[in-house]
Amino acid sequence: MARVLLVEDDPAVQKGVTLALKRRGHEVEVAGSGETGLFALERFRPDLVLLDLMLPQMSGLEVCRRIRESKQVPVIILSARDDEIDMVVGLEAGADDYIIKPASGEIIEARMKAVLRRVAPAQDSRAAAPATTEAERHGALTVDRTTLVVAKHGTELALAPSELKLLLFLSATPGQVYDRHQLLEQVWEHSFYGDVRLVDACVMRLRAKIEDDPRKPVYVQTVRGFGYRFGPLP
Amino acid sequence: MNFRLRVPRGLRVRLVVAVLLAVAFGALLTAGLTFRQARSSTLERTQETAVADLRMQLDSLAPGMTFPPRTEDLRDLSRQLDRAGGSRAWRSSASYRGSTPVPASPGAPPVPEDLREAVQRTSQAAYQRFDRDGRPWLAVGMPVAYAAHRPGTAGKLSGLAVYAAFPLDDEQADISALVTAAQAGAVPALVLALVPALFAARSVLRPVRRLRGGAERITAGELGTRLDAQGHDELADLTRSFNTMAETLQKDDTELRRMEAGARRFAADVAHELRTPLAAMTVVTEVLDEDAAAGVLPEDTADAVRLVSDEIRALARMVEDLMEVSRFDAKAAPLHAEELDLRTLVAKTLQLRGWEGDARVTTDLPVPLPVRADPRRVDVILANLIGNALRHGLPPVTVTGRTAHDQVLITVTDHGPGIPEDVLPHVFERFYKAETARTRSEGSGLGLAIAYENAHLHGGTLTAANAPGGGAVFTLTLPLATAPQEPR
Numbered sequence: 001m002a003r004v005l006l007v008e009d010d011p012a013v014q015k016g017v018t019l020a021l022k023r024r025g026h027e028v029e030v031a032g033s034g035e036t037g038l039f040a041l042e043r044f045r046p047d048l049v050l051l052d053l054m055l056p057q058m059s060g061l062e063v064c065r066r067i068r069e070s071k072q073v074p075v076i077i078l079s080a081r082d083d084e085i086d087m088v089v090g091l092e093a094g095a096d097d098y099i100i101k102p103a104s105g106e107i108i109e110a111r112m113k114a115v116l117r118r119v120a121p122a123q124d125s126r127a128a129a130p131a132t133t134e135a136e137r138h139g140a141l142t143v144d145r146t147t148l149v150v151a152k153h154g155t156e157l158a159l160a161p162s163e164l165k166l167l168l169f170l171s172a173t174p175g176q177v178y179d180r181h182q183l184l185e186q187v188w189e190h191s192f193y194g195d196v197r198l199v200d201a202c203v204m205r206l207r208a209k210i211e212d213d214p215r216k217p218v219y220v221q222t223v224r225g226f227g228y229r230f231g232p233l234p
Numbered sequence: 235m236n237f238r239l240r241v242p243r244g245l246r247v248r249l250v251v252a253v254l255l256a257v258a259f260g261a262l263l264t265a266g267l268t269f270r271q272a273r274s275s276t277l278e279r280t281q282e283t284a285v286a287d288l289r290m291q292l293d294s295l296a297p298g299m300t301f302p303p304r305t306e307d308l309r310d311l312s313r314q315l316d317r318a319g320g321s322r323a324w325r326s327s328a329s330y331r332g333s334t335p336v337p338a339s340p341g342a343p344p345v346p347e348d349l350r351e352a353v354q355r356t357s358q359a360a361y362q363r364f365d366r367d368g369r370p371w372l373a374v375g376m377p378v379a380y381a382a383h384r385p386g387t388a389g390k391l392s393g394l395a396v397y398a399a400f401p402l403d404d405e406q407a408d409i410s411a412l413v414t415a416a417q418a419g420a421v422p423a424l425v426l427a428l429v430p431a432l433f434a435a436r437s438v439l440r441p442v443r444r445l446r447g448g449a450e451r452i453t454a455g456e457l458g459t460r461l462d463a464q465g466h467d468e469l470a471d472l473t474r475s476f477n478t479m480a481e482t483l484q485k486d487d488t489e490l491r492r493m494e495a496g497a498r499r500f501a502a503d504v505a506h507e508l509r510t511p512l513a514a515m516t517v518v519t520e521v522l523d524e525d526a527a528a529g530v531l532p533e534d535t536a537d538a539v540r541l542v543s544d545e546i547r548a549l550a551r552m553v554e555d556l557m558e559v560s561r562f563d564a565k566a567a568p569l570h571a572e573e574l575d576l577r578t579l580v581a582k583t584l585q586l587r588g589w590e591g592d593a594r595v596t597t598d599l600p601v602p603l604p605v606r607a608d609p610r611r612v613d614v615i616l617a618n619l620i621g622n623a624l625r626h627g628l629p630p631v632t633v634t635g636r637t638a639h640d641q642v643l644i645t646v647t648d649h650g651p652g653i654p655e656d657v658l659p660h661v662f663e664r665f666y667k668a669e670t671a672r673t674r675s676e677g678s679g680l681g682l683a684i685a686y687e688n689a690h691l692h693g694g695t696l697t698a699a700n701a702p703g704g705g706a707v708f709t710l711t712l713p714l715a716t717a718p719q720e721p722r
Contacts, residue, residue, distance in 0.1 A: 012514035020517045023524070080509040082557070084568055101513035102550045105520045181609075196570070225573070 001025040002116060005046035007037035007063060008078070009055050013101070017050065017078075020105030026112075034058030038066055046073065048112055053079040053090060061093045068094035074115040074161045078103070084197070091201035096162040097188060098198065114189035115161060136171065139233045141210060141219060143171055152210060162187065163206045166199075170220060170230035179227035203228060245442065246435045253431035254424060261423050265416035273409050277372075280405055281361045284324070284374045288398050289359075291318045296378050301392060303330050312338035315396065324400035331393040345397040349375045353395050363402070370406055373399040441469040445476055457484040502560035508553045516550050519543040548678070555680035559664065562687040569608045569691050573715055576603035576612070576642055580633055583616040594629035595620060603635050603642045604715040607692050612712075615685040615696065616644070619708045622681065623648035627706055637714055641694075644710045652700040661698045662686040 004026050008014050018028045029044045031037035034055050041049070049067065053060035064075055077090045080101040087098050096115050099108060135144035142151040150157045150167060159167065166187050170178070178186070180196040188198055207214040221229055295314050299307060308328040315326040316338045325342040327335035332354055335345045343366050352360040353375035360375050378394040444461050451459040459480055463473035522543040526536040561567045577599045584590045584597070605612075616633075623631040627648025634645045653661060660666045665679040689696035694712040701707050 010510055010514070012511060013517070016514035016517040020521055023521050078513075080506065080513060101509050102516035102553075103513070105517050108517065 001027065002047040002112060003027045003029070003044065004048050004050060004112070005029050005031060005037065005040055005044055006050045007031045007034065007055065007060070008050070008052040009033060010052075013052075017105075017108070020108070024105065024109055026109075034060065034063040037063055041067065041071065041073070048116060049073055049075045050078050050108070050112075051075055051095070053077055053081060053086065061089060064090065064093040064095055068160060070158075072158060072160060072164075076108075076111060076115060078108070087195075088197055088201060091198060092204065094160055094205065096160055098195070110189075117189070138171060138174070138219065138231065141171075143167065150210075157209050159209060160205070162198075162202050163209065166202055166206060167210070167220075167230075170228065174231040174233075175229060177223045177226050177229040183227065199228075246439055249435040249438060250428065250431045253434060254427055257427035257431075258420070258424055261420040265420055269409075269412050269416055272412050276405050276408055277363075277402075280372065280402065281374065284372065284398065284400070285359050285361075285376065288315075288324075288326075288374055288376055288396065291315055292376070292378055292396060296392075296394070299392075299394065301394075303328075303394065305336055308336040309338060311396070312336060312342075315398065324398040326396060326398040328394060328396045330395075335395075335397050343371065343373075343399050345375070345399070346373055349373050349397065350395075353377055353397075357391055366401075370402040371399050372402050373397060438469070441473060445469075445473060448476060448480070452480055452483065457487050498560055498563045501556060502564070505553050505556040505560060508549075512546070512550045512553060515546045519546050552678035552680070555678040555684060558684050559680055559687075562684070562691075567687070567691060569611070571606045571608050571692070573604065573606050574609060576605050576607075576635060576644065576712070579607075579609055579612055580616060580635065580644070582609075583613050583620070586613070587617055587621070589620065589624075594624060595631045595633065597633045597635075599633070599635040601635075601637060603637060603644075605642050605692075605712045606715045607712055611688040611691065615688050615710055616646075618681045618685045619646040619710070623650075623706065623708075626650060640714045641711045642714050644712075646708045646710075647701060647705055649705045652704045653698060653706045655700075658698055658700070662696070 001024075004021055006014065006017055006021075006028055008017065008030065009032050014030050014032070018030060021028050029040055029046065031040045035058055037049070037051070040046075051060050051063060055063070060077065060079070064077070067073065067075055074097075075095045076097045076099060077095045078099050078101060079086065079090065082100045090098055097111050099111055135142045135149075137143075140153050142149075142154070144150075145168065148164060148168075150159055150164065166183065169183070169187055170176075180199045183199045184190045184196060187202075188195075190198070203220055204214075207217050207220055210219050211217045218233060219230060221231070223229055292315075295311060295318075299311065303311075308330060311328045312326050315328075316324070325337065325339075327337040327342060327345055329335040329350070332350075335350070346362050346364050349360055349362040352362075357377050359377075362373050362375075364371050364373060375395060375397045378392050378396060448459050448461045457480065460477050461473050463470045463477065520543075522539045525531055526539040526543075529536075531539060558567070580597060580599060581590070584592075584595060589595045620631060620633065623646055627650030630649060632645075632647045634643075634647070636643055657666075662682050662685075664683040686696045689710055689712070692712050694710060696711075697709050699707045699709070
């Protein structure tokens with residue numbers, strides 16, 4: 001089971017989420033503010049962070065950016081704000097998923113599991129088939145599916161779990177076009193419509209990290225009216 | 235008979251016609267009176283001149299008459315009078331004691347009977363106009379008195395009467411000239427009157443047009459419209475009243491908008507504030523449910539716990555629906571439209587809601603249904619319609635899809651009793667309760683209202699009706715996508 005860090009200032013939500021997750025066998029650490037959350041990140045070393053956006057002093061967005069600077073730990077934003085713009089901004093700050101409050105314990109756990117599976121794709125039955133130890137080369141990119149290391153010109157890239165899983169999924173079948181719904185289902189395991197912004201935001205972040213010029217992408221290309229594909233590389 | 239005078243419709247035409255009619259009436263009246271006066275004075279002068287001439291001739295000829303005169307004497311007198319007629323060139327005749335007038339020549343016009351009688355009766359000079367050969371003539375009759383120098387009978391009427399008739403050609407020409415002059419004056423006067431008429435129409439019409447423009451702008455929603463009111467006439471007063479009205483309207487409108495915006499913001503704020511406590515409650519409902527189901531709680535506590543968790547779910551759903559409604563009210567509901575086949579969407583909705591493979595729900599989707607729509611919003615509509623049909627109607631629930639006239643039609647039909655006729659017009663209203671006795675329905679009471687708004691957001695419609703054999707029929711129409719795209 002997972003070690004979860006909950007950064008949330010409302011005591012009722014703290015208690016509720018803790019109760020629900022502990023019942024499901026997870027270990028939960030609570031931080032009442034962004035600063036204590038960042039501190040607990042070092043000390044508690046969670047598998048996953050549940051992050052509220054509206055926090056005193058340091059906002060959830062800032063916390064998310066700080067985490068992304070150095071860590072690859074999955075971050076799920078848990079917010080009562082459901083405006084498009086809040087969601088987009090949160091995802092662009094580096095979050096792997098976005099849950100709108102109120103949400104049941106079931107939903108939270110399902111999303112957590114989906115995000116956590118991204119960092120352990122070896123346990124996924126589909127990924128088990130190509131048991132290659134060789135790292136794939138795509139232009140300047142090196143993708144090692146066993147060690148989950150992505151490097152560009154030999155330099156290892158710090159990718160968020162959702163970015164990593166998106167890249168692994170797309171690069172497995174170069175040239176194949178996927179629409180946003182397919183990517184949402186495959187990478188985020190969201191089985192409902194909507195939230196395709198999640199895909200767009202993640203593609204944007206991934207491009208910022210792997211492309212030479214994110215405005216003229218060569219690795220993750222847009223196919224107008226359909227979706228995205230990996231390559232073909234020039 | 236369907237004869238009706240067509241009144242010109244435009245204000246300008248009516249004003250111009252009215253002014254022209256007034257001018258024409260005035261001109262006709264003036265010309266008519268002038269003509270009458272001129273005509274009668276011309277004729278009077280002619281008559282007087284003729285009488286004076288005749289009397290003068292008689293004064294010199296009559297004394298030579300012997301009495302009683304013979305017919306020859308009368309003819310001689312007539313001839314002499316004709317010869318002395320001078321410029322008038324009259325044709326005269328004479329009679330004695332009421333006998334037939336004797337003309338100078340047989341071609342002379344007969345003396346009118348009326349004139350003869352008048353002369354006999356009144357013993358005074360008389361005139362009469364008559365037409366002969368299409369020309370106007372004037373006949374003058376005059377009794378002759380005995381000459382003043384005859385002793386005993388001086389001044390007494392002799393019984394002799396003289397008549398003279400002459401054509402009024404010159405006078406006729408003068409009168410014709412008068413008519414021509416009146417005509418020549420009236421027509422230019424009418425034409426000239428057109429100019430002030432048009433000016434008058436313009437001066438009335440301009441403010442009227444401006445008022446109309448202002449009213450149209452206000453109707454179009456430009457409540458800040460004001461017109462400048464110049465002058466002190468009635469139209470300026472009307473314009474000022476218009477401005478006052480516009481000001482009042484604008485003030486009321488602003489106030490209403492402010493209040494409405496406030497009410498909407500309040501609803502949105504309330505819903506939003508409810509979210510945080512609901513977040514805490516929702517996340518633990520499964521804990522409550524599990525314990526209630528596990529039998530670890532006393533029976534009545536378990537019942538209470540189940541009730542609470544149900545209510546929490548209902549509350550959470552209602553808050554979500556309220557927030558959605560407030561987004562629609564604020565026109566802040568975003569539409570992320572994409573090209574898709576509605577059949578895929580129906581299958582997805584059924585699968586997500588656990589209705590896939592459910593015998594109670596059947597689908598009939600024979601042709602591709604390409605639409606450009608927001609899948610999340612269409613899913614909300616479909617889930618609501620199918621869910622409602624299952625809850626309030628009877629299975630089987632049929633989802634039918636077809637295309638017609640650039641539209642995609644999806645109908646959801648159940649086999650229940652249908653919707654009561656008095657309820658039908660209200661099914662899409664917020665919080666409308668079909669059964670008034672039941673205070674709360676299973677849903678939030680906002681589901682159909684949201685579905686309706688979602689359909690309209692797509693430029694489509696959502697309607698409710700009853701099938702002929704009973705059962706409710708909800709029809710969703712969405713615009714057909716022109717270029718259907720299959721993403722796979």
